[in-house]
Amino acid sequence: xxxxxxxxxxxxxxxxxxxxxxxxxxxxxxxxxxxxxxxxxxxxxxxxxxxxxxxxxxxxxxxxxxxxxxxxxxxxxxxxxxxxxxxxxxxxxxxxxxxxxxxxxxxxxxxxxxxxxxxxxxxxxxxxxxxxxxxxxxxxxxxxxxxxxxxxxxxxxxxxxxxxxxxxxxxxxxxxxxxxxxxxxxxxxxxxxxxxxxxxxxxxxxxxxxxxxxxxxxxxxxxxxxxxxxxxxxxxxxxxxxxxxxxxxxxxxxxxxxxxxxxxxxxxxxxxxxxxxxxxxxxxxxxxxxxxxxxxxxxxxxxxxxxxxxxxxxxxxxxxxxxxxxxxxxxxxxxxxxxxxxxxxxxxxxxxxxxxxxxxxxxxxxxxxxxxxxxxxxxxxxxxxxxxxxxxxxxxxx
Numbered sequence: 206x207x208x209x210x211x212x213x214x215x216x217x218x219x220x221x222x223x224x225x226x227x228x229x230x231x232x233x234x235x236x237x238x239x240x241x242x243x244x245x246x247x248x249x250x251x252x253x254x255x256x257x258x259x260x261x262x263x264x265x266x267x268x269x270x271x272x273x274x275x276x277x278x279x280x281x282x283x284x285x286x287x288x289x290x291x292x293x294x295x296x297x298x299x300x301x302x303x304x305x306x307x308x309x310x311x312x313x314x315x316x317x318x319x320x321x322x323x324x325x326x327x328x329x330x331x332x333x334x335x336x337x338x339x340x341x342x343x344x345x346x347x348x349x350x351x352x353x354x355x356x357x358x359x360x361x362x363x364x365x366x367x368x369x370x371x372x373x374x375x376x377x378x379x380x381x382x383x384x385x386x387x388x389x390x391x392x393x394x395x396x397x398x399x400x401x402x403x404x405x406x407x408x409x410x411x412x413x414x415x416x417x418x419x420x421x422x423x424x425x426x427x428x429x430x431x432x433x434x435x436x437x438x439x440x441x442x443x444x445x446x447x448x449x450x451x452x453x454x455x456x457x458x459x460x461x462x463x464x465x466x467x468x469x470x471x472x473x474x475x476x477x478x479x480x481x482x483x484x485x486x487x488x489x490x491x492x493x494x495x496x497x498x499x500x501x502x503x504x505x506x507x508x509x510x511x512x513x514x515x516x517x518x519x520x521x522x523x524x525x526x527x528x529x530x531x532x533x534x535x536x537x538x539x540x541x542x543x544x545x546x547x548x549x550x551x552x553x554x555x556x557x558x559x560x561x562x563x564x565x566x567x568x569x570x571x572x573x574x575x576x577x578x579x580x581x582x583x584x585x586x587x588x589x590x591x592x593x594x595x596x597x598x599x600x601x602x603x
Contacts, residue, residue, distance in 0.1 A: 207250025209491075214578055215507060216249045219546040223557075223575075233555040237586050240557040244376075244444040244577035245532065250418045251471050252484050259287035259483050261365030268479040268490040270298075273486055278437075278452065281489035281561045285410075295456045295466055298477050300449045305436045306372070307337065308467040308526035309404050309453075314339055314369045321368040321401070323355065324565030328395060331565055334372075342368055342431045345566040346380070346483075351525060352449045353380050357391055364399040371396050376412065379533045379564060379573040381507075383413060389422045393429045402460075406450075409529045411442025411496055414504040415465055417527040423454065430456045434464065437489045439481075441530075442496065445575075450481020499577075506583050508574040510534075513590065518594045530577040533561075535589075537570030539597045547572060553596070554589040 216536065219225060223241035228234070256518070259265075274332040275292035290296075299305040314320065316338035322330050324343045334341040344363045346353045364371060373392065376383040384392075396403050403422060410419050423433035438451035455461040468474040510532050511523040520538035536546060547560035550572070561571030 207254055207310060209250055209494045211502060212247045213494060214539045221407075223285040227557050230438060231551070231555070233557050237554075237556045237582060237589065238579070239574045239582075239586055240559050242441065242501075242530075242548060242575060243446055245579060245582070246577060248444050248484075249488065249495035251446070252439075252487040255483050255487035255491070259479060265463050265479055266496040267476040268482065270477055270482065274585075275483050277489040278454075282421070282424075282476055286419055286421050286424055288421055290454060292454075294458070295429075295461065296452050296457070297461065297468065297472060298481070299451045299453065299468070300478065302406060302438050302440070302451050303333055304406065304438050304473075305451050305453050306333060306406065308464055308471070308473075309434055310334070310339060310370065313402055314465040317370045319366060320370045321360070321363040321371055322372045322565070323360075323374070323377070325379060325561055325568035325571070326374050326565055327567075328563045330372060330374070341565075342366060343566045349568065350525075351522065351585055353377075353382060353524070354492070355392070357395065359366070361395050362391070364395050364401050366401070368378070368401050371401050371403050372567075373403060375405055375407050375422065375481070376409045376419070376528035377527055377533050379559070379561070379568075379571075380524055381529040381531050381533060383410075383417050383419055383528040384422070385418075386420050386425070389420055390425060393422055395424055396432065396449075396463060397428065401432075405433060405435045407435050408441050410437070411439075412500060412503065412530055413528045413594060414500060414507075414526070415497075419528075426454075432457065432460075435461055438549075439484050443484065443492060445481075445484050445487045445488075448478065448484055450478040450484065452485070457505050460572065503576050506578075506580065507532055507585060510576070510587055513591075517587075517591045520598070521594060530575060532576055534572045534574060535570065535573045536572055537555070539570075541595070541597060543569035545570045546570065549597075550590070550593055554593050556586060556589050 223238045223243045248465040279292040318343050319340045321342045342363045344360050433593045434455045436561035440446040472553045514523050524533040559573035561568030
């Protein structure tokens with residue numbers, strides 16, 4: 206039986222997109238990977254034990270969905286958010302968050318329809334919308350005095366323009382903000398006013414800094430829940446992206462029927478992911494202590510990088526955060542053409558970061574750094590960024 210503590214994964218024998226693939230692509234033996242949204246930590250010990258137990262039984266065929274799967278989800282949402290759902294009627298499984306999003310978009314919209322998103326946001330939001338012949342309506346978040354907020358007047362204009370879906374990210378990737386109840390209430394009010402369905406990507410909802418609360422928008426009240434589909438997975442919070450498993454919560458029976466009909470059209474309704482279900486049960490039943498340790502470490506890493514920027518890179522800043530494992534870093538003062546920023550960091554510092562220019566309106570001049578790594582890697586990455594900053598500043602001083 207493995208323990209419940211946080212451990213870095215040994216690199217030997219691994220083949221990860223975040224590290225080994227990037228090393229092969231760049232041919233940099235000293236590469237630092239801060240891009241791909243995976244952790245460098247092992248999955249929680251109790252989750253690995255549960256997966257091992259299933260594998261050792263030797264049968265990985267189509268599984269029956271046991272009550273314990275639904276009970277684990279019900280109890281988890283009730284515990285972390287006070288949201289009391291009937292999981293047996295409101296939960297449906299899928300093979301990933303973005304597949305879930307595609308099924309919702311395919312079901313509730315037609316080509317040419319508009320979908321509103323708050324930007325900057327993960328690049329897959331815009332690409333999934335556009336690659337499926339829908340129109341992404343970007344509502345830029347307002348960044349002022351080191352803090353992000355929603356321009357509700359602009360959001361209402363976006364929703365009133367004919368949007369069929371409001372695609373929310375909670376907590377928000379990349380800025381690392383768990384939306385507060387009053388913020389969600391204003392968003393929901395506008396969606397009700399303009400008859401817009403809410404699709405909420407809550408995949409990072411387990412990654413909360415200590416004392417940060419998580420509020421699912423659907424938990425506000427029944428009226429909001431009736432027009433909301435919320436997407437979940439253990440993938441980000443428990444580092445299980447490779448299992449390709451997710452689930453949605455939809456308390457409106459009509460929305461659930463439309464969604465499951467879409468699963469039928471892809472032959473995704475029959476036969477579930479036995480390892481994905483096992484991981485979900487273990488995560489929600491046995492991995493609370495591991496998650497607490499992880500979140501404390503991520504906050505420590507975020508605090509370190511914020512302080513380092515403040516003390517060593519005048520003019521740059523790490524945006525304050527309360528969730529996710531990202532540091533959203535303001536590098537605009539360098540004046541580097543936005544689409545060149547991450548490329549130059551890669552070429553000059555042998556360091557992979559995500560370029561904010563790819564994340565929609567409001568992302569230019571920012572980079573996203575994955576903090577789910579060792580303190581050693583983070584210190585070296587901070588040093589390389591300081592070198593980059595000084596090199597591209599006027600004599601090291603803006």
